[in-house]
Amino acid sequence: MKIAVAGGTGLTGRLVVETLRGRGHAPVVLSRGQGVDLMTGSGLDAALAGADVVVDVSNVSTMKKSVAVNFFDTAGTHLIGAAERAGVQHFVTLSIVGVDRVKNPYYTGKLRQEQIVRAGAVPWTILRATQFHDFAGQLMSGMPGPIAIVPKGRVQPVAVGEVAEALADLAVQAPQKMAPELAGPREESLVDMARRLIAAGGARRRPVVPVHIPxxxxxxxxxPTGPGLRGTVTFDDWLKEQDFSAARA
Structure with a gap:
């Protein structure tokens, strides 16, 4: 089966490609390095020729609403249009649990991505997954000051490898529209995660200040709000697997 992976060189995409290849499929990486530009649409038609499935894990790193919306709107429109022209039979998109409940600039862009997929002519599946284990670190990475301000919220972090496995599973199944939500095995406090990450040497040592964000x-x-797949890798498991020597340096 020919499966195209948009964002196939990214954190999740690389693992999706590896998983699909290990299962005997023929993943095609949609990236600029392979002559494909999602923002202009260049190279998409040629790359999707003969593709059975598209898995979209493309991403942009930003906290600006305009940047997020522009990326997911432009890239999503080009990708779904090319998939329609190529006769793709299944379009799988990775989204986020709570994306429609949390007011966040980046999430606004992800919601736009979902809208484009739903409105397209290609049968689709959207998988909403919870945050990855590095989420607390991502929140603190943009704070250069002497304290780390972390939201009081609770999350149920999931291993990125388990998300990749789930996407590979969905890619070869019939389209489901909204798939059951995927989450990790255990609820965690973001504040506690941040403190444990610092203690493990994965972030700069400083006080963590909990805040309530309306x-x-x-x-x-x-x-997650309903039943669905649950991973097995806990946040503590993930911490033990990390090599934080670069962060400490």
């Missing part, structure tokens, strides 16, 4: 991550808005 409309944000409080009240369990990032937690």
């Amino acid at each position: 409309g944000g991550m409080n009240g369990g808005r990032l937690l």
